[in-house]
Amino acid sequence: MNSFDVVVVGAGAVGTSVAYHLTKKGFEVALVERGDIASGTSSHCDAVALICDKKPGIDTQMGYASIQVFKELAKEFSYDFEFHQPGSLYVCETDQEYEVAADYVKQQQADGYAMRMVDPYEMQEMEPYLAKDLVGGIWTEPDSSMSPYKLCFAFVEEAKKLGLKVFDHHTVQGIKLNEKGSVEGVITDRGTIKTKRVVNCGGPWARELGKMVGLDIPIFPRKGTILISEKTARVCNQKVHEFGYMLSKFEDINFKRNVSELVEKHNVAFNIEPTKADNFLLGGNREYKGFDINTEIEVMRAIAERGIRFFPIISEINMIRAYSGVRPYCEGHLPIVSEVEEIPGYFIAAGHEGDGISLSGITGRMVAQIMAGEETDFDISKLNFSRFKGQTFADDMAE
Numbered sequence: 001m002n003s004f005d006v007v008v009v010g011a012g013a014v015g016t017s018v019a020y021h022l023t024k025k026g027f028e029v030a031l032v033e034r035g036d037i038a039s040g041t042s043s044h045c046d047a048v049a050l051i052c053d054k055k056p057g058i059d060t061q062m063g064y065a066s067i068q069v070f071k072e073l074a075k076e077f078s079y080d081f082e083f084h085q086p087g088s089l090y091v092c093e094t095d096q097e098y099e100v101a102a103d104y105v106k107q108q109q110a111d112g113y114a115m116r117m118v119d120p121y122e123m124q125e126m127e128p129y130l131a132k133d134l135v136g137g138i139w140t141e142p143d144s145s146m147s148p149y150k151l152c153f154a155f156v157e158e159a160k161k162l163g164l165k166v167f168d169h170h171t172v173q174g175i176k177l178n179e180k181g182s183v184e185g186v187i188t189d190r191g192t193i194k195t196k197r198v199v200n201c202g203g204p205w206a207r208e209l210g211k212m213v214g215l216d217i218p219i220f221p222r223k224g225t226i227l228i229s230e231k232t233a234r235v236c237n238q239k240v241h242e243f244g245y246m247l248s249k250f251e252d253i254n255f256k257r258n259v260s261e262l263v264e265k266h267n268v269a270f271n272i273e274p275t276k277a278d279n280f281l282l283g284g285n286r287e288y289k290g291f292d293i294n295t296e297i298e299v300m301r302a303i304a305e306r307g308i309r310f311f312p313i314i315s316e317i318n319m320i321r322a323y324s325g326v327r328p329y330c331e332g333h334l335p336i337v338s339e340v341e342e343i344p345g346y347f348i349a350a351g352h353e354g355d356g357i358s359l360s361g362i363t364g365r366m367v368a369q370i371m372a373g374e375e376t377d378f379d380i381s382k383l384n385f386s387r388f389k390g391q392t393f394a395d396d397m398a399e
């Protein structure tokens, strides 16, 4: 095995984007993955890049910038990752939700984002199968979609043209530090790779990769499940989700939904997404259950129940498959994108929770900027690992 300028660990959407952007900047890069490309959460998820589900400020700024990166790459890459920009629709069930939504939209409009409130009539025109009793919603023009699986392969194949070396089926077992505590190499089950810089892109497993150098990285698996329908005539035209999704994502948003015990128990929030294969994905939920990705019948039932509430036609359509994945939840909701002060050469780009596909484009770009000593597109001091300095975290987030 050789020596590289940088070793990127983890070939999900984040790691492949980081590897691509670093290679493009002229670094000699090795991408190390213990399974196949995209075998982690990036192949067990939905496919959207949204700004509508981001908090105002840095969260939305990154989401928007990332969509611009995908737009450029979709033109540049010869590998098609199915990027398209249909927009998205948030729907409100109650007047209280509508008020919270309107307030949120006002803040986002003030920051210049193309979001607006829509009334029930316009919603029906956009989505004729939507339940008739909804009070309105938010339409967000820049929201986009793509194939997350193809996105990872697009980054890898395009980076390979520029010299990227891929070591798949290599498990990282340790990080070698020199006597000064700086990175010197990456130890895998198939040999050691010499390098002065490593990027931890381990997604939900970033915590384990941190422990290898004594770091307490507060990233934990947050499970979600998706149902997949049979092929059907078009049920929806874009990503449609309930505004209560914000509640399931950020526990601090202040309103309570009127939902069944089952839906509440599994923290289910309705979302539906059409695919290019003429079926749709129906989600989803958020729960802390460790790394278990078995699908559970009770959760599937709760997701179906919530789906039928918003699109009654779903009761007439067969669901043919389900899968679960674990989101890399990071304490405080923002990902970590920075070098670690106390270990020169150790970088982290992980913890994007339910936004790792969305934010992979801008994350890769920012890591390459940081490593090249350039100014990042915007101030990302809030993403620095140093925000957790002096804190310790328990391993178990399971409920």
Ligand SMILES: Cc1cc2nc3c(=O)[nH]c(=O)nc-3n(C[C@H](O)[C@H](O)[C@H](O)COP(=O)(O)OP(=O)(O)OC[C@H]3O[C@@H](n4cnc5c(N)ncnc54)[C@H](O)[C@@H]3O)c2cc1C
Pocket: 009, 010, 011, 012, 013, 014, 015, 032, 033, 034, 035, 038, 039, 040, 041, 042, 043, 044, 045, 046, 047, 048, 049, 170, 171, 172, 173, 201, 202, 203, 204, 205, 209, 222, 223, 224, 225, 226, 283, 284, 324, 325, 326, 327, 328, 350, 351, 352, 353, 354, 355, 356, 357, 358, 359
């Ligand atoms: C149900 C569900 C729906 C979602 N929907 C969306 C969505 O619509 N939009 C969106 O933006 N996000 C969505 N997400 C979140 C998104 O999937 C994740 O944020 C994203 O996939 C994380 O990417 P990643 O590259 O950080 O992690 P991963 O894709 O998990 O990649 C990490 C990689 O590191 C590898 N690895 C770990 N340890 C080692 C080791 N020791 N040695 C070598 N390799 C190692 C793993 O094998 C893995 O391949 C969803 C998630 C779920 C579960």
